[in-house]
Structure formats: C-alpha cells, structure tokens
Amino acid sequence: MANIERKAIPIMDGLWQMEADDNPHLMGSRCRACGEMFFPRKTLNFCMHCHKESLEEILFSGKGRVLMLTKVERQPAGGFYKGEVPYTYGIVQLDEGINIFSQLVDDSTLSADERVEMVVVKLYEEDEHDVMTFKFKADSTLREGVRDDGE
Numbered sequence: 001m002a003n004i005e006r007k008a009i010p011i012m013d014g015l016w017q018m019e020a021d022d023n024p025h026l027m028g029s030r031c032r033a034c035g036e037m038f039f040p041r042k043t044l045n046f047c048m049h050c051h052k053e054s055l056e057e058i059l060f061s062g063k064g065r066v067l068m069l070t071k072v073e074r075q076p077a078g079g080f081y082k083g084e085v086p087y088t089y090g091i092v093q094l095d096e097g098i099n100i101f102s103q104l105v106d107d108s109t110l111s112a113d114e115r116v117e118m119v120v121v122k123l124y125e126e127d128e129h130d131v132m133t134f135k136f137k138a139d140s141t142l143r144e145g146v147r148d149d150g151e
C-alpha cells in the first residue's frame, strides 16, 4: 500500500468556493431582469421565474438565519447520503433573502430564528479522500454577545 496523503474534495463541484477573506461562499445565480436568486447556481442561462436569459453568477455571504430545523434519525432512502445519522437538517434564509435547504452542525442549543454562518466540514471518508460538504452553525460572533430576539 502506498502512503497516500488524504485529500479533501467537495461532495459536488460548484456549490461553494473559497474567497480572499478565507471564508467559503455558496455559489448561486441571480437574474439581472427580475432579481430572483437560485441555489445551487443554474448551469443554464435561463431564469425559471421570468423566463429571460439573464442569469449571472453570484456568491452569497454565507450568513443567515435558521427558519426551521429537524433531526433526521434514519438514513434517507436512495443511497445518496453517506454521512452519519442522526443529523440536523433545516431551512436557512440567507441574508440575501433566499431560502435554502441545508444540513446544520449538530448542536442541541441551536434554535429556529438563530443567526448562522456557513462552514465546510467533512461529511464522510471515501478511499483516500475526505468528502467535504457545507453546513451551517450558530454564528460564533453573536453567541457571546447580545441576541436580537426580533420581537
């Protein structure tokens, strides 16, 4: 057996990229005509909202708010999911205004309406690879500070 260095690879290309600020950013599409945003980004230049060919690629800030979350106790059907169970899953409203489905870092204190930030973490190992995915976790910059409960 050769001594192979483990390599981190994304679960899918084109979901996020690292930026100059050293933070990962989700990659999306925005329609220049109607403003609609999409995640994951569209590979075809076609807006499903207004039917114009005016999409541009954008990077999301990676910050948002949990709208709802749930614990998934069993392996989803279909065999596509190779990570650990149980895991936390939910809907995150990105600061840009779009709602996306995402896994959340397991954290029993995380609650709906809390501010979250995107992280890239290992989902599972495959051969010599660490397969990475994005998740959201409680915004560490806010946890120790004042919470805005928005009431």
Ligand SMILES: [Zn+2]
Residues within 6 Å of the ligand: 031, 032, 033, 034, 035, 036, 047, 048, 049, 050, 051, 052
């Ligand atoms: Zn549009």
